[in-house]
Amino acid sequence: MKMIDAHIHLDQYKNNEIELIVKGSVSIEAVLSVSNNLESCKRNLELSKKYLHVKPAFGFHPEQSLPTENEFYMLLEWMVEHRDEMSAVGEVGLPYYLRKEQKVSNLQFGQYMELLEEFIVSANKWEKPIVLHAVYEDAPVVCNLLEKHSVSKAHFHWFKGDEKTIKRMIQNGYHISVTPEIVYKEKIQKLVQTYPLEQMMIETDGPWPFEGPFSGKLTTPDMMKHSISMIAKIKNLSETEVSERVFENTKNFYLI
Template sequence: MEKMIDAHIHLDQYKEEAIKEIIENSPFLEALISVSFHLESCKKNLRLSKKYDKVKPAFGFHPEQPLPNENEIEKLVGWMNEHKDEMAAVGEVGLPYYFRSEQKVASYEIGRYLELLELFIKLAREWEKPIVLHAVYDDAPIACDLLEKHSIEKAHFHWFKGDSKTIERMISNGYFISVTPDVIYEYEIQQLVKAYPLERIMIETDGPWPFEGPFKGKMTHPAMMAESVKEMAKIKKIPVNDVFSQLLKNTKTFYYILNGVQ
């Protein structure tokens, strides 16, 4: 199997035996960008990165959960600042699209989610780190506004979904996206791949999130990305080996990974 990098995985959410299997029995896997959910998640991802060279940790606060209080934010940011030299990126951060659609976010809280996202964007700029974004549909243009406001160029929209106008804006700004295994069976994602320049695409699993189609009932594993690449090659009408090569190059360049070592 060709070399690959999983550009977005929650490795800390897997059981220890699964983590060991993924890392030690995947010779095709050059690196994993393991994003964090909150402070304890950050700490575990840092421990995993010290145990396994392939793990490149990103630190942040996932937006699809209740907001942290001021003390929790202060502790998280302080810890991130202390460990900024050990992080591959700020992430996963963004806006709570699904949490909001499930009516789990009060209207008065929306502004606080925006403030927290802007704080992380400012930190990414200050620390000169890439930023990993959870911003889909109506939230994506808002994220773009903040990125443009703070002149952020190294932005990675993971598992992106949005309208054509936003896609054009993101392409124009040079932002990256990453594609999950649902490109095999989701028309919306297939159309996104068709529209987006290959030079600005990465691949991911977002594991342990489960998938449907040929992956139904299976543990999400980075090996699944090979099927994503084959589908992308069909969509782009480019030789599959060329797609593997370009995706690897894209991710290494974006995350400053050299020969599997950050």
């Protein structure tokens, strides 16, 4: 069973844990390692040069304070310089959880929107997929921006949202990825029941920790075997067919 982790923060693991993830399983064909900021981008680029399995994505995670204007343009300039070495633009999006904690004003939210639109325009110009952090009511806002710039190669990771937005995303050809949370969360199971397998990938979002049967365990791509098993059960397909199809989806989406 060959697998690709479509979304992991490999640079946030300890060195010995990275060795375990990259070399510890014959099942893992590749990992798409997303970045949080410029330093994170540089680290992921280093890891991709050290390990052939690591495919880097460069961007700015929205669940943090806004960068200064200088920091943002330094990041964009660096991404331009290294665009041929990146598999995607990401992780980028909107600060849903910060806003829920009332740590983002309306003015600041508008600035996050401007950054995201800049990343969308750049991804389109560079012909790169874009990896999105856009959940619940933020998702339609992001769909508006993607449609505005005619971007279809969009990956909504660990997606959560309403039925209307899900239908819109399916029609637009956007991909989602499923975490091991599917094993114990009914809302993710319902999403998988609705979403076409042809537009689905699997991920860990590691080192983010999971609950249920994974409680207290280091998050590694091997956990995705359980995701495949649950997807197969929901879709009434064999685990072999599901694993092969999500594997091919990810290879084709990220040109791995």
